[in-house]
Amino acid sequence: MRVVQVTRFGGPEVLETRTVPDPVAGPGEVVVKVRFAEINFIETQLRRGITPGPPLPEPPYVPGAGVGGLVLSVGDDVDAGLVGRRVVTRTPGFGGGNAELVVARAADLIEVPDGLALADATALLIDGNTAVGLFANAAIRPGERVLVQAAAGGLGSLLVQLARAAGARVVGTAGGAAKLAVVAGLGAEATVDYSRPGWIQEVLDATGGRGPDVVFDGVGGELGRQAFEVTARGGRFSVHGASSGSATTVDPAEADRRGVTVLGLDQLAALGQDGNERAVHALAEAAAGRLKAVVGRTFPLERAAEAHAAIEARAVNGKTLLEV
């Protein structure tokens, strides 16, 4: 089968297509014939040899934490009735997904609801799990003002919709007019281009001068810091990423003084571990038409390097997929 390997740490060009032996399902496992593999932003950082937290994989390795496809075969003790089912699944160890065939744990499989496109289900598998968890942790109340940073991105596009559906008034930030149009289309009441000077004043204006009650910050760096500084007293500042290169860190004493609760990166560890319920919920919401997966671009498997380059150039909306 063909796989995409990170052959060494470096730019997108280190991604190469290789042929390796087909995998076989062991006990408790299935082989999935992959149709779509999703790419997470962090994979571009790990490929460069930079980690915002998790251990660095050692090249050569096959990246890819989630796939969608059809069950091709099952291990000895697994229900043979699974063969042919349309599923999405995370991959063991969050790797190996950029491949024609993937071994997955039968317990990790999620059947794709009728009426939901496999590409959309694949896009929602990991981002849906994370977004639903972050949203729950932030305990948003109707009428609250919510700032979603990188709101046209994979997580951002879902957080905008979840907050909106909870009755919040959403301000979404992103870089450039095209992305802001996407964010407005997802239900944000106001959009702000945070690549422009003075953006934070626009956020204040859009929140009645008071600042947001809740901030979802996946960008970090100076943009995250500025967002923390306008978070309203009594608010929550939720950190989930570092797409700028560094996550926002807040001195607990400063947060106390400002009356802001910080939901830090440590919330992610729990979201990565405790089963599939949130992803199942996200897929059900999408099948019911209440949550839209934003799939920006889909590249053929062998063009994974182009896909990584597009993500790093901030040239894609929402989720980027590889099609196999």
Ligand SMILES: NC(=O)c1ccc[n+]([C@@H]2O[C@H](COP(=O)([O-])OP(=O)(O)OC[C@H]3O[C@@H](n4cnc5c(N)ncnc54)[C@H](OP(=O)(O)O)[C@@H]3O)[C@@H](O)[C@H]2O)c1
């Ligand atoms: N997806 C998950 O389930 C998950 C789980 C845990 C942690 N995270 C973390 O959460 C963050 C967002 O993840 P995501 O998957 O939803 O990614 P994403 O938002 O789809 O992509 C990252 C976005 O960050 C913005 N950005 C700001 N500065 C950037 C820079 N210097 N280089 C590249 N992009 C920059 C870009 O939007 P603009 O062009 O609009 O600025 C870009 O679209 C990442 O740090 C990720 O590691 C994600």
